[in-house]
Amino acid sequence: MREEAQQQDQLAMATAEEQLQQLRSKAAELLLREEWQESVQAYSHFITLCQSHISNFPQNPNPDPDHLPKLRKSLCLALSNRAEARSRLRDFAEALRDCDRALEIERAHFKTLVCKGKILLNLNRYSMALDYFRTAQLDPQANGSSVDLDGYLQKSKKLELMSRTGAFDLSEWVVNGFRGKPLEPAEYIGAVQIKKSEIRGRGLFVTKNIDAGTLVLVTKAVATERGIFPGQNLDENTQLVMWKNFTEKVMDSMAKCSRIRDLISTLSSGEDENELEVPEINRFMPEAEHNGGYHNENEHDASRMLSILDVNSLVEDAISSKVLGKNNDYYGVGLWVLASFINHSCVPNARRMHVGDYVMVHASRDVKAGEEITFAYFDVLSPLEKRNESSKTWGFRCNCKRCKFEEKLYSREDLREIEMGLERGMDAGAAVYKLEEGMRRWMVKEREKGYLRASFWEACSQAYYSEKSAKGWGRRIPPMETVVDSVVEAVGSDERVLKMVAEKLKGRGGGMVEMERAMKLGRGVYGKVVKKQAMKTLLGLGIL
Numbered sequence: 001m002r003e004e005a006q007q008q009d010q011l012a013m014a015t016a017e018e019q020l021q022q023l024r025s026k027a028a029e030l031l032l033r034e035e036w037q038e039s040v041q042a043y044s045h046f047i048t049l050c051q052s053h054i055s056n057f058p059q060n061p062n063p064d065p066d067h068l069p070k071l072r073k074s075l076c077l078a079l080s081n082r083a084e085a086r087s088r089l090r091d092f093a094e095a096l097r098d099c100d101r102a103l104e105i106e107r108a109h110f111k112t113l114v115c116k117g118k119i120l121l122n123l124n125r126y127s128m129a130l131d132y133f134r135t136a137q138l139d140p141q142a143n144g145s146s147v148d149l150d151g152y153l154q155k156s157k158k159l160e161l162m163s164r165t166g167a168f169d170l171s172e173w174v175v176n177g178f179r180g181k182p183l184e185p186a187e188y189i190g191a192v193q194i195k196k197s198e199i200r201g202r203g204l205f206v207t208k209n210i211d212a213g214t215l216v217l218v219t220k221a222v223a224t225e226r227g228i229f230p231g232q233n234l235d236e237n238t239q240l241v242m243w244k245n246f247t248e249k250v251m252d253s254m255a256k257c258s259r260i261r262d263l264i265s266t267l268s269s270g271e272d273e274n275e276l277e278v279p280e281i282n283r284f285m286p287e288a289e290h291n292g293g294y295h296n297e298n299e300h301d302a303s304r305m306l307s308i309l310d311v312n313s314l315v316e317d318a319i320s321s322k323v324l325g326k327n328n329d330y331y332g333v334g335l336w337v338l339a340s341f342i343n344h345s346c347v348p349n350a351r352r353m354h355v356g357d358y359v360m361v362h363a364s365r366d367v368k369a370g371e372e373i374t375f376a377y378f379d380v381l382s383p384l385e386k387r388n389e390s391s392k393t394w395g396f397r398c399n400c401k402r403c404k405f406e407e408k409l410y411s412r413e414d415l416r417e418i419e420m421g422l423e424r425g426m427d428a429g430a431a432v433y434k435l436e437e438g439m440r441r442w443m444v445k446e447r448e449k450g451y452l453r454a455s456f457w458e459a460c461s462q463a464y465y466s467e468k469s470a471k472g473w474g475r476r477i478p479p480m481e482t483v484v485d486s487v488v489e490a491v492g493s494d495e496r497v498l499k500m501v502a503e504k505l506k507g508r509g510g511g512m513v514e515m516e517r518a519m520k521l522g523r524g525v526y527g528k529v530v531k532k533q534a535m536k537t538l539l540g541l542g543i544l
């Protein structure tokens, strides 16, 4: 009778064994076929069964002494493979959990170490990724493995260095006419902190003096949505579809990652902005420990999320940004969390450059320690009234110092006369002359002259573009360089100002001073990530 029971037990074990085998082969096959979702399901089934075998082992001891270690090994490999499949589905949080469980079973499991390293690289946690690749390299399997471990090691070292120093260089890509892949940037946070802003709510501030072109931050989008539309012709329906896709992508990233949920929860939804908490900058560091502590589901109800996206999403190709090497018909929208703390100002001091899914924010002029970093949400080389209209469409009334200054001055009849004159076709040189005269009468300070010249940029550029007009007005209007320097001092470098200076330089030739002015303006527009020779190529000054 006892023998019979034993035989039945053995039969049951053999059947269970077979079932495990079959499940494992099926999951492995799905993984090989890159059917990630199905493979996750099959591995989950296998893992549950395997775990129940392990926990029932004391009641059903197997005569094979290696049975338990074999089960544990299979479980470790299954967890590792499920992590791989989950990471391909970009479900990094669950994939990391699987890696950690596999490493609990086998501390130096080669495949899991590599998988965890790759996931950490994807999450921009470069130094942690480096640690895992280094540990994997110690494994004897590393030599015979098909994994390009050296490649991963080099990549994480390079990214770790870039993330620590901000030493990015896009020059090669620029010089090669944007052929091939641009450099893959690392996330980087320069000398900045988040503080209460006099403009509104919170803002980003520099903690030390920086010069034009210095990188302030590089951060990866939570999600982007892009398309090519001939003539940038996006009808309302297309816009709606893009927006819907974009919001779905953001929601998906939030569902998968508690860190993203936590960071998005710091953003403004446009309500009571002055009362919002001021988060520590460390919270946004890619290597920051995340305690997964965000739990309030209500905070992220759909309507609040839509408001957050409405207030904080950025269009890639905008007035204060540059997407190098893009097609003219390109349109892209995205959410970059840390960049969302940057307020608008009509005297902005920063611009951004979009490379892949990353945004690089850099100073567009020299900035002093303690100053707030701002960029232009809309065109600031335009008069007050036009800027007021633009800020209205953004849902706020601009609270910057230039607007306050110009509002006070706006009651002046003679200022309005110049505007009306220009509308009626007044000669641009005459308008510039009247403006300069007016500024003397109104006792406008040197610094503030740049504000008004930026407001009348259209007239200024016409007056200086045409040699005839510039010569005709001779000494009655200031030299172009004076106007350019004061406008750039006020609103930072701008492509239109740079183009004018570069064209004059090409036309008349120029000395060291002129070239240095053009290069500094170039650094303000493109950032120091484009070095001197590449900058000359961009400005078409290669032959000078």
Ligand SMILES: C[S@@+](CC[C@H](N)C(=O)[O-])C[C@H]1O[C@@H](n2cnc3c(N)ncnc32)[C@H](O)[C@@H]1O
Binding pocket: 197, 199, 200, 201, 202, 203, 267, 268, 270, 273, 276, 311, 312, 340, 341, 342, 343, 344, 345, 346, 394, 395, 396, 397, 398, 399, 400
């Ligand atoms: C992307 S957020 C900027 C960060 C925001 N201040 C915060 O505390 O999260 C954009 C919002 O900031 C405010 N804002 C930005 N620039 C402004 C300006 N120049 N004047 C008034 N409000 C501004 C507006 O409420 C706008 O909707």
